[in-house]
Amino acid sequence: MNQRDLSPSPRLQPVFDYHEETKHRFEAFASGPGFLDWATQPDPFRRYAGARLIRLETVAVTDEPRYDAIFTPASQPAAAPVNHHSISQLLYDSLALSAWKRLGETRWALRVNASSGNLHPTEGYLVCGPVTGLCERPMVCHYAAKEHGLEVRAEFDTGLWNTLSAGFPVGTFFVGLTSIHWREAWKYGQRAYRYCMHDAGHALGALGIAAAGLGWRMRLLDEPATDELATLLGTSQPQAAEPEEPDMLLACVPVQQAGELPVLPAAALQAFASLAWQGSPNRLSPSHVDWGIETFAARLRKPRGAIAYEHFTTPPQPCVLPPRPPALRRMIRQRRSAVAMDGQTSLPREDFYHMLGRTLAVPGVVPFAALPWKSHLHLALLVHRVADLPQGLYLLVRDPAQTAALQQALTQADPWRKPPGCPESLPLYCLIETDARAAARQIACQQDIASDGCFSLAMLAEFSGPLARYGPWFYPRLYWEAGMIGQLLYLEAEAAGIRSTGIGCFFDDPMHEVLGIEDHTFQDLYHFTVGGPVEDSRLTTLPAYD
Ligand SMILES: Cc1cc2nc3c(=O)[nH]c(=O)nc-3n(C[C@H](O)[C@H](O)[C@H](O)COP(=O)(O)O)c2cc1C
Numbered sequence: 001m002n003q004r005d006l007s008p009s010p011r012l013q014p015v016f017d018y019h020e021e022t023k024h025r026f027e028a029f030a031s032g033p034g035f036l037d038w039a040t041q042p043d044p045f046r047r048y049a050g051a052r053l054i055r056l057e058t059v060a061v062t063d064e065p066r067y068d069a070i071f072t073p074a075s076q077p078a079a080a081p082v083n084h085h086s087i088s089q090l091l092y093d094s095l096a097l098s099a100w101k102r103l104g105e106t107r108w109a110l111r112v113n114a115s116s117g118n119l120h121p122t123e124g125y126l127v128c129g130p131v132t133g134l135c136e137r138p139m140v141c142h143y144a145a146k147e148h149g150l151e152v153r154a155e156f157d158t159g160l161w162n163t164l165s166a167g168f169p170v171g172t173f174f175v176g177l178t179s180i181h182w183r184e185a186w187k188y189g190q191r192a193y194r195y196c197m198h199d200a201g202h203a204l205g206a207l208g209i210a211a212a213g214l215g216w217r218m219r220l221l222d223e224p225a226t227d228e229l230a231t232l233l234g235t236s237q238p239q240a241a242e243p244e245e246p247d248m249l250l251a252c253v254p255v256q257q258a259g260e261l262p263v264l265p266a267a268a269l270q271a272f273a274s275l276a277w278q279g280s281p282n283r284l285s286p287s288h289v290d291w292g293i294e295t296f297a298a299r300l301r302k303p304r305g306a307i308a309y310e311h312f313t314t315p316p317q318p319c320v321l322p323p324r325p326p327a328l329r330r331m332i333r334q335r336r337s338a339v340a341m342d343g344q345t346s347l348p349r350e351d352f353y354h355m356l357g358r359t360l361a362v363p364g365v366v367p368f369a370a371l372p373w374k375s376h377l378h379l380a381l382l383v384h385r386v387a388d389l390p391q392g393l394y395l396l397v398r399d400p401a402q403t404a405a406l407q408q409a410l411t412q413a414d415p416w417r418k419p420p421g422c423p424e425s426l427p428l429y430c431l432i433e434t435d436a437r438a439a440a441r442q443i444a445c446q447q448d449i450a451s452d453g454c455f456s457l458a459m460l461a462e463f464s465g466p467l468a469r470y471g472p473w474f475y476p477r478l479y480w481e482a483g484m485i486g487q488l489l490y491l492e493a494e495a496a497g498i499r500s501t502g503i504g505c506f507f508d509d510p511m512h513e514v515l516g517i518e519d520h521t522f523q524d525l526y527h528f529t530v531g532g533p534v535e536d537s538r539l540t541t542l543p544a545y546d
Contacts, residue, residue, distance in 0.1 A: 006170035006259045007280045008464070008467070008468070009068075009468070009512065009526075011471065011472060012467055012468065012471075012472055014296065014299050014472065015299075015300070015467060015472045015475045016520070017021075018190075018193070018296055019475075019523065021190065021223070022190050022191040022193070022194060023507075023508040023509060024191070024439075024445065024505065024506065024507050024508060025507060025508075025509065026507060029111045030096050030189065030190050030191040031189050031190045031211075031291070032187075032188050032189025032191065032192075032291075032413070033186075033189055033289065034483065035312065036187060036493075037186070038224075039286070040186060040285045040286060040287055040327055041285070042119070042180075042182055042183045042186050042187065042196070042242070042284040042285045043282065043283075043284040043285070044108075044118075044183070045146045046123055046142070046144075046180065046244075046281060046282060046284070047143070047144060047151065047281075047282045048142055048151045048153060048278070048279025048280065048281055048282075049279055049281075049282060049476075050278060050279045050280060051142070051151040051152055051153055051278045051279025051387065052150050052151070052278070052321050053144065053147060053149045053150070053151055053152075054134065054135070054141070054149055054150045054151075055090075055147070055148070055149045056084070056087065056088035056091060056092070056148050056149055056150065057084070057085060057088035057092070058092060058096075058148060058544070058545045059085070059088055059089045059092050059166050059250075061325065061327070061329045061330050061333055061407065062329055063076075063327045063330075064324065064327065065077045065213055065327075065328050066196045066324075066326065066327060066328060067324070067326045067327060067330075067331045067491070067495050068321070068323040068324050068326075068495075069323070069328070070209065070212035070213055070328060070366060071207075071212075071296070071365055071366065071503060072318075072323075073356065073364060073365070075231045075323075076212060076215065076255060077213065077214065077215040078213075078215045079171070079215035079254035079255055079256065080214040080215055081132070081171075081213070081217060082128075082131055082132075082171045082173060083131060083133050083134065084131065084132065084133030084134040085131040085133070086214055087126070087128075087131060087134055087173075089210075089213075089266050090147075090207070090210050090211060090214060090216075090252070091124070091126075091143055091210075092112075092148065092210075092229075093112060093209075093210035093213060093332050093333070094112055094113060094124075094190075094203070094205070094206040094207045094332075095112065095122075095124045095145055095203060095209075096111065096148050096544065097109045097110065097111055097112075097143055097145055097148070097544035097545065098110050098111055098112050098334075098335070098409045099541050099543065099544050100395050100541070100542040100543070100544065101502070101539050101540070101541060101542070102539065102540040102541075102542060103538055103539055103540075107542070108258050109145075109146065109544070110336070111145060111399035112198070112210075112332055112333065112335065113142075113202045113203045113205075113206040113487065114199075114202045114335070114337060114487060115199045116184060116188070116195035116198060116502065116504045117184065117187050117188065117195070119183045119184050119185050119186070119195075120183060120199070121179045121180050121181060121195075121196045121199055122177055122178070122196075122199050122202075122203045122247075123142065123143070123177070123178045123179070123180060123184040123244055124142075124143035124145075124155075124175065124176070124177060124181055124412060125140065125141065125142055125143065125175065125176035125177070125178070125233045125234075125378075126139075126140070126141045126143065126150060126175060126176075126474060127139075127140050127141075127164075127174040127175075127176065127232065127233075128141075128173035128174070129156060129158070129161040129162075129165060129173070130158070131173070132217065133410050134150075135152075137155045137157070137158070138156050138157070138158060138160065138161035138271070139152050139153075139154065139155045139156070139157070139170055140152075140153045140154045140156075140233065140234055142230070143151060145256075147297065148455070148545055151279060152278060153234045153277055153278055153279055154272070154276060154277050154278060154529070155270075155275075156233060156272070156275055156276040158318070160268060160271055161349070163265060163267070163268040163271075164264060164265070164268040164269070166265070167261075167262030168253065168261060168262060168439060169253045169254055169257035171253070171254050172251055172253050173251075173252050174221075174249055174251055174252070175207060175249070175250045175252060175312075176219070176229060176231060176232065176233045176246065176248070176250075177203055177204065177233065177246075177247045177248050177250075177251050178197070178201055178235055178244040178245060178246050178247055179196040179197075179244065179245050179247055179297075180242050180243070180244050180245075180284065181193060181196050181243075181293045181294065182242040182284065182285065182288055183196075183284070183296065184196050184199075185289070185291045185293055187343055188504075189289075189291050190291045190293070192291065192293060193297065194479060194504065194525070195294060195295045195504050196293075197247075197475075197476040197480060197483070198479050198482055198483040198486065198502065198526055199483060200248065200476070200479070200480055200483060201479055201481060201482055201483015201485075201486070201487070202372060202483040202484070202486055202487040202502075203483075204218070204220075204248065204250070204367070204480055204484055204487075205367045205483060205484035205485075205486070205487030205488055206241075206332075206484065206487050207250065208366045208367030208369070208370045208484070209328075209366055209367050209487070209488070209491065210250055210331065210332065210462060211366075212255075212298065212366040212367075213328050213329065213332075214364050215254065215255050215421075216252050216253065216254060216255060217250075217253055217254075217255050217258035217366070217369060217370070218250045218251070218252055218367075218370045219251045219261055219370055219372075220248055220249075220250055220370050220372055221249045221250065221251050221261070221263075221264060221406070222248075222306075222307060222372055223263045223264065223302035223304065223305060223306045223307075223390055224249060224264055224266075224269060225302055225303050225305075226245075226246055226301035226302045226473070227301060228264075228266065228269040228270070228304060229246035229247075229248075229249050229273050231248045231270065232249070232272045233246055233271050234272070234275075234277045236273070237277045239281055240280070240281035240282060240284070241283045241284070241285070241288065242281075242282050242283070242285070243283045243294060244281075245294070247262075247476065248480070250289060250370065252362060252382065255320065258369070259333055261377075263306060264441045266304065266335050271459065272418040273370075289454055295329070299472060300472050300475055300476060301471050301473065302471075302473035303473075307371050307372075307373075307470060309373040310374055310464055310466075311373075311374050311467070312374045312399060312401065313401045313533075314400050314401060315361075315362065315363050315545075316360035316361060316362050316375075316399075316400070316427070317360075317362065317425040318360075318362045318365065318425070319353070319354070319357030319360075319420070319425050319426055320423075321357060322424075324495060325328075326494070326495045329453075331491050331494045332491065335490045335491060335494055336499060336533075337490075337499070337500070337501040337502065337532065338449060338453075338499035338500065338501050338529075338533035339449075339501075339533075339534070339536050340448065340449060340530065340533070340534040340536075341448070341449050341452035341453040341531035341532060341534065342452065342497075342531070342532040342533065343451075343533050344385075344532060345385065345453075345454060345498060345531055345532025346385040346386065346387045347385065347386050347387065347454040347455070347496065347498065347530070347531075348386075348387050349386055349387050349388045349389050349421055350421075351383060351496045352383075352386045352389065352454070352455070353421070353422060353426055353428070353485030354492075354496070355489065355492040355493070355496065355530070356381075356396050356428060357423065357425070357426055358424060358488060358492055359379065359396065359398065359485050359489065360375075360398055360399065360426075360490060361374070361375040367484050367487070367488060368481075368484060370484075371480075371481065373466075374399055374467060375398040375399050376399070376461055376462040376466055376478060376480070376481060377398060377459045377460065377462075377481050377482055377485060377525070378395065378396060378397055378398050378399070378402065378406060378457070378459075378460045378461075378462075378522075379396040379398065379457045379459060379460070379485075380393065380394075380395055380396070380410075380457060380458045380459075380460055380511075380515055380524075381393070381395070381448075381455050381456075381536060382436040382439070382456045382457065382458075383454075383455045384435075384436070384437050384440070384451065384452075384454060384456070384531075384533070385453075385454045385455070386454055386455060388420065388421070388448075389419055390430065390433045391417075391433065391434065391436065391437075391438060391516070392430055392431070392432050392433040392434050392436065392493055393413070393430075393431045393432040393434065393515075394419065394428060394429065394430050395410070395413075395416070395428070395431055396426070396427065396428050397427040397428075397429070398427075400427050400472075402462065403427070405521065405522075406460075406522070409515075409517055409518075409519075409521050409522050410431065410515045410516050410517065411515075411516030411517075411518065412431075412432070412513075412514065412515055412516030413431035413432060413515075414432050414433075416429040416430070416431060417429060417430050418430075436514075437451040438451065438457045439453075439514060440529075441509050442507075442510070443506055443507050443511045443514070443527075444456065444503050444505065444506050444527055444529070445505040445506060445507065447476065447503065447505065449501050449503070449529045449531075450527065450529050451532050453500075453529040453531025453532070454498070454531045454532070455529070455530055455531075456527060456528065456529040456530070457527065457528050457529075458506070458511050458515075458527050459482045459485060459524065459525050459526040459527070459528070460517075460522045460523070460524055460525075461478045461481075461482070461522065461523055461524075461525045462521070462522060463478070463520050463521065463522055463523040464519075464520040465520055465521065466478065478525060479525060480525070482525045482526035483526070484501045485526075485528075486526060486528055489528055489530060490502075492530075493530050495516065498530065498531060498532050499530075499531070499532070499533035500528060500529060500530040500531075500534065501528070501529050502526065502527075502528055503526070503527035503529060504526065504527070506524070508523070508524055511527075512524060
């Protein structure tokens, strides 16, 4: 097996180097601390001392809209007015705390968006014009999850807001995401950059789904340079010991007006450099270890410019699915990672197909409608316990145009065949019939959750092609798509009455070997498991907010 078959261009070499160096191998894990240094454990909550805090509402969970309704254009809610209540709802359903857990004297918060190791490197920002009940002047705010409030970092005049939002639909506001890499690096060392980008994708998925519940759409605005996002969000100002690296900017628009959106003018973004920024970021740890992540992230900053992204030649078709009763916000707020799977629960075949159908980026359907590029990730599934389906290795081709490339890359597969009862519109194939439980566990760093569930999966990204086409800055974007799929699968599992868990710890090349992948055309970026959970009865659950 030759993982260094390609000689990437010099500009891509650092990406390929990082990707190879941060693979977990049977012989050695990627470089990391190897122990938990509790003395330097980062504070999970960033605050801007001195910035005014606007409290948001903690909104009671409602039966409407139904979870399934937001995925069907005909049944999605009409656009809610933008005001204090709806902004509260959006953040409550996407980036807020969902519970506190207690074990003995120890207490820790869980959130709506999942995060590797519950370390939560992702920070959220709101950039808006005047909003009824929230603010009279346009402002840039940092979202304080523990308080469920907005810290006002800067206010600016309506003229600048009008220039910034010119051509966007009435009711548009912007959401920014940044990462504090140290939070993940503290525990996971060099590989942590990958987890930060998974987490950014989970947050993006959570925001897209929460916005859909309000009749809004999140759309990634990918023309600005990363440096311009830092200026807009105020993270280029003198920072605390732990820098925040801007990841992405989203426009939130009413669903009926989510067509073509204008480009944010460079001059308007530049004007944010001279605002009077309020508040100083808190220090999260007394000392740090440099795992090279800030240097690497700096090499992945996107330059300014609209990109001629590749689109589907044949867009995925929606699977026609019977609607189910669960309420959207109940699913969102009860989402939890399974810490153990029962090794028994069997998933009905229809539910399995239903979940997989949801992961297809059908045009206009959340959460993938936020992305300006076509899907680049495919799912290699290890099916353990799905009723009336043979155990084995399956493949969901999320872009049918990649079928031939995948057939060529997956050299270990038997002839591909459609599984029994599989809807015509679902590009799912059985590649090998086998009991893959032991392999699933071994490849997921010996974690039983990968073998004791109904199925586990690896997210295979088209890798060398998109990186060569776009540039190094597309590397994090592949992980964002992986995180979005993960956040969606979490909710799909809740809706099916079971549970799931993201798996960032896996042995990369051994998984490639199982599939017969011999080069960088496709690479495995993220694993996931779905199954019947075993609750940890030692833990007490407390409400997210008093
Ligand atoms: C990118 C990512 C990687 C993860 N990797 C693992 C893993 O390897 N093993 C595991 O047990 N849980 C893993 N998790 C689950 C997290 O530990 C879990 O999301 C976190 O503890 C917060 O709990 P919650 O999901 O219930 O909110 C991962 C989650 C994410 C988002």
